[in-house]
Amino acid sequence: xxxxxxxxxxxxxxxxxxxxxxxxxxxxxxxxxxxxxxxxxxxxxxxxxxxxxxxxxxxxxxxxxxxxxxxxxxxxxxxxxxxxxxxxxxxxxxxxxxxxxxxxxxxxxxxxxxxxxxxxxxxxxxxxxxxxxxxxxxxxxxxxxxxxxxxxxxxxxxxxxxxxxxxxxxxxxxxxxxxxxxxxxxxxxxxxxxxxxxxxxxxxxxxxxxxxxxxxxxxxxxxxxxxxxxxxxxxxxxxxxxxxxxxxxxxxxxxx
Amino acid sequence: xxxxxxxxxxxxxxxxxxxxxxxxxxxxxxxxxxxxxxxxxxxxxxxxxxxxxxxxxxxxxxxxxxxxxxxxxxxxxxxxxxxxxxxxxxxxxxxxxxxxxxxxxxxxxxxxxxxxxxxxxxxxxxxxxxxxxxxxxxxxxxxxxxxxxxxxxxxxxxxxxxxxxxxxxxxxxxxxxxxxxxxxxxxxxxxxxxxxxxxxxxxxxxxxxxxxxxxxxxxxxxxxxxxxxxxxxxxxxxxxxxxxxxxxxxxxxxxxxxxxxxxxxxxxxxxxxxxxxxxxxxxxxxxxxxxxxxxxxxxxxxxxxxxxxxxxxxxxxxxxxxxxxxxxxxxxxxxxxxxxxxxxxxxxxxxxxxxxxxxxxxxxxxxxx
Numbered sequence: 001x002x003x004x005x006x007x008x009x010x011x012x013x014x015x016x017x018x019x020x021x022x023x024x025x026x027x028x029x030x031x032x033x034x035x036x037x038x039x040x041x042x043x044x045x046x047x048x049x050x051x052x053x054x055x056x057x058x059x060x061x062x063x064x065x066x067x068x069x070x071x072x073x074x075x076x077x078x079x080x081x082x083x084x085x086x087x088x089x090x091x092x093x094x095x096x097x098x099x100x101x102x103x104x105x106x107x108x109x110x111x112x113x114x115x116x117x118x119x120x121x122x123x124x125x126x127x128x129x130x131x132x133x134x135x136x137x138x139x140x141x142x143x144x145x146x147x148x149x150x151x152x153x154x155x156x157x158x159x160x161x162x163x164x165x166x167x168x169x170x171x172x173x174x175x176x177x178x179x180x181x182x183x184x185x186x187x188x189x190x191x192x193x194x195x196x197x198x199x200x201x202x203x204x205x206x207x208x209x210x211x212x213x214x215x216x217x218x219x220x221x222x223x224x225x226x227x228x229x230x231x232x233x234x235x236x237x238x239x240x241x242x243x244x245x246x247x248x249x250x251x252x253x254x255x256x
Numbered sequence: 257x258x259x260x261x262x263x264x265x266x267x268x269x270x271x272x273x274x275x276x277x278x279x280x281x282x283x284x285x286x287x288x289x290x291x292x293x294x295x296x297x298x299x300x301x302x303x304x305x306x307x308x309x310x311x312x313x314x315x316x317x318x319x320x321x322x323x324x325x326x327x328x329x330x331x332x333x334x335x336x337x338x339x340x341x342x343x344x345x346x347x348x349x350x351x352x353x354x355x356x357x358x359x360x361x362x363x364x365x366x367x368x369x370x371x372x373x374x375x376x377x378x379x380x381x382x383x384x385x386x387x388x389x390x391x392x393x394x395x396x397x398x399x400x401x402x403x404x405x406x407x408x409x410x411x412x413x414x415x416x417x418x419x420x421x422x423x424x425x426x427x428x429x430x431x432x433x434x435x436x437x438x439x440x441x442x443x444x445x446x447x448x449x450x451x452x453x454x455x456x457x458x459x460x461x462x463x464x465x466x467x468x469x470x471x472x473x474x475x476x477x478x479x480x481x482x483x484x485x486x487x488x489x490x491x492x493x494x495x496x497x498x499x500x501x502x503x504x505x506x507x508x509x510x511x512x513x514x515x516x517x518x519x520x521x522x523x524x525x526x527x528x529x530x531x532x533x534x535x536x537x538x539x540x541x542x543x544x545x546x547x548x549x550x551x552x553x554x555x556x557x558x559x560x561x562x563x564x565x566x567x568x569x570x571x572x573x574x575x576x577x578x579x580x581x582x583x584x585x586x587x588x589x590x591x592x593x594x595x596x597x598x599x600x601x602x603x604x605x606x607x608x609x610x611x612x613x614x615x616x617x618x619x620x621x622x623x624x625x
Contacts (some may be wrong), residue, residue: 105509159322
């Protein structure tokens with residue numbers, strides 16, 4: 001296979017599985033999980049980072065060669081998301097930021113309007129902005145114009161493990177976006193991740209499905225393999241699918 | 257709109273008759289529903305559903321892990337005043353009780369904050385009795401200003417406020433509000449609340465809603481189990497939570513289910529809830545409200561708290577003192593609001609949580625939010 005890297009901002013990555021730090025039974029599982037799946041990017045909620053007290057600091061469990069993707073979980077407005085991004089950068093978490101602006105605590109749907117506003121501001125400030133969004137093409141194009149480094153459409157509501165319920169909408173993004181499309185949220189099984197990659201997503205972000213598995217390390221490995229399999233299938237351009245059996249006597253045969 | 261309108265719909269509802277008619281098949285059906293409705297919830301609260309407790313526990317466990325992971329949020333209560341104008345028959349702070357009354361100065365609150373901060377706790381819930389003239393809003397604001405210098409999250413459990421007052425506290429950094437209705441049964445409510453502003457059922461009932469309108473991020477409800485029929489109390493608590501959840505999308509709703517504990521005075525509750533029924537309540541609440549926080553305080557014993565961890569709880573208090581000045585001063589001088597049965601330190605609770613394969617989370621909020 002040819003060199004199959006992808007870029008976010010100015011950074012090149014060879015692994016297309018992004019992971020998260022939430023919901024683990026113990027933070028000590030995080031480095032093991034990262035090693036098992038080879039993920040090079042991990043997202044962490046700034047609200048969980050605690051450098052002030054004696055309780056453990058989640059950042060201590062993330063190896064230095066991994067790119068930190070702080071997220072703005074808890075933000076209800078663009079203004080709050082911007083403030084968190086700046087705090088994360090000042091705290092030494094780097095320039096990457098995943099924008100999560102959620103105003104609905106019931107389904108945890110991203111607020112597209114606030115997300116766009118935050119993206120506009122932060123991209124101008126030199127952040128590598130990865131906005132979590134509902135898969136909506138006009139919005140995706142606006143996020144691109146605003147300087148987003150990727151778009152991160154949800155496959156299904158966060159934490160539901162339901163898979164690619166928004167498949168056909170994500171396909172439209174994949175077809176039309178110039179920035180990478182990273183499917184975030186809702187992917188519950190390695191087979192869902194493989195399907196997302198097979199249809200041409202540039203990467204997937206998996207948190208709940210790994211961290212809440214009985215064996216998160218083994219599950220991370222399974223996701224890595226699924227992402228690689230899906231990517232390989234996409235690159236090898238599988239034969240066209242058809243719902244119809246191929247007729248042995250073609251209807252247009254008389255034209256030959 | 258107020259939750260009161262929903263309560264009115266159930267005023268003449270015959271809970272006993274409903275429970276008598278519940279069949280095993282109905283319980284299985286309610287358990288299988290992806291979006292259980294109010295009557296599914298009530299079905300799961302029926303005495304008969306106790307026979308399906310293991311299935312309920314499995315579903316509750318699966319939902320909890322799915323939405324919250326294997327984590328438990330830790331918080332600690334801080335009593336800053338026990339002055340109270342109310343006469344709640346069951347409470348240690350009852351105005352009629354002759355106990356040593358005090359209100360911490362801001363300097364004393366700071367000493368308490370320092371003592372708590374040394375335990376590693378980052379989420380604090382500060383409490384007062386209900387004596388608005390002695391602990392006015394300005395005092396609460398000063399307390400919050402002080403506490404937010406020490407903690408990532410500051411929440412209140414105080415007398416009910418107006419929307420604008422909640423908004424003011426939220427603006428200076430209070431992000432959560434806990435208030436127990438004590439009982440949804442209006443007759444019993446009138447009987448056990450003998451004096452003070454707390455006699456006003458509606459004023460209290462609508463307070464969580466006002467807190468949500470005032471911008472509070474987390475609103476935590478609860479009945480005091482023991483005052484009225486526990487199954488209908490949990491039912492109405494669940495409906496209250498769902499009503500707020502549906503009406504205020506920006507607010508996270510959490511539920512406590514405190515069981516009556518001995519306080520000062522000699523109140524004998526009419527009802528008691530045994531451990532098995534309590535577990536049924538937790539699992540039914542989780543199934544009905546998959547994303548709601550479930551708070552378990554140190555009213556529950558250590559061994560029991562450890563055992564119920566996988567069944568739905570998401571927030572534990574730890575290292576608690578329910579007396580005023582309880583963290584930085586000598587213990588014997590304070591009168592507790594209620595008796596604590598899990599007396600372990602923060603470290604001990606955290607270690608027990610970790611030993612059960614769960615992560616004790618000290619910080620899950622940030623003042624910048």
